[in-house]
Amino acid sequence: MNRRLRIGEASRVLGVSVSTLRRWEREGKLKPYRVGKERRYSYEQLMELLGEKRADAVAIYARVSSRDQKKDLERQLEYLRKCVEGKHQKVYEVKDIASGIKEGRKGLLKLIELARLRKIRAIYITYPDRLTRFGFDYFVEFFKALGVEIIAVNGKEFKEPEKELVEDLIAILTSFAGKLYGMRANKIKKMVKELRDEG
Template sequence: MSKYNKQRLYRTAEAAVLLGVHKDTLRRWEKEGKVRAVWMGRERRFPEEEIRRLLGESNPDAAVLYARVSGHDQKADLQRQVEALTDAYGSKFSEVVVLTDVGSGLSTNRRGLRKAMQMARERKIRAVAVTYPDRLTRFGFEYLEEYFNSFGVEVLVLNREEDRSPQQELVEDLLTIVTSFAGKLYGHRSHKVKKLKAEVKGALERLDTDNERKAAE
């Protein structure tokens, strides 16, 4: 299997824009052997490795191991994620950086995730590894994956099947949504937002208690 099968392949127009040259120039370089292309039917594709080589860029052999849980009472699960990622990928890179977050996977204000994105932009890493797709984000995983790929960073997922997250995770997600929309209506520092968030959390807790009672009957 070709090593290019696992990396992004750019169309001629896309590669030309990244390199800042005309499409005809890129085609000429390919004929002259200055850049290698992969032919797919009648169209050529340019591997990201070749693009980076021409740009004089090379991501170091380093990876981010990213773990996330929704609440502070789930620190044990956070540690299990880190251990699983270390066992799976720790020996595959010359350097690994562990980044963790405690918070909803819907939140855009996660320090660990933002750090991983910054390291990708600065081309300090070659991969980001997670145990499940929703540890990186609850929705829009493909968009984040595309973001990392655009900087030559591969997203490694230990388990592709959906993580069966605890109910607390779903509660935190709902509260994040409520807080976001309420903040747009009333302002993020408004007492109405805090009151609404407390009411929603209380209602969810009562629903959880009712469900447990019914299950026990």
């Protein structure tokens, strides 16, 4: 079903001002529907316009699990910067300090937003596990549907540090323990501490 957006919503989708939208209407570039005195814009038409306007832009994405890995985060970014240097008109730098299994990562959501608004053509990562710990192929298909290619510059072999893998496993156990047993936060923290101490 084709969504019809108000002028304010349409301006946010396109990343232009309301006055620009009105000018484009006068120029015949956009043809909104009228509902009484209000304009309504076809979402599909906006996406077509974005597709025509989309610059040669890409995103580079780096991720580590914890703050004490910030040096590794910067190494990833520096490596990716060199990989795309001079090849594209614009490069968005996106990063996360979070587990690869965590939902709602700010950086990942930013990538989805950039792809949804057709602002990028590709996402560069060092290895697949930087983007997600599980379901990498699903992410590839998801972004492909938005016209965005995911490029793992070092291939598909997973290269997670041992410590980070332990952190992700603890995150999985913590999540399942809380859901399955309804454990209180202090009990979960105690369990996690014991797991780390044993590791």
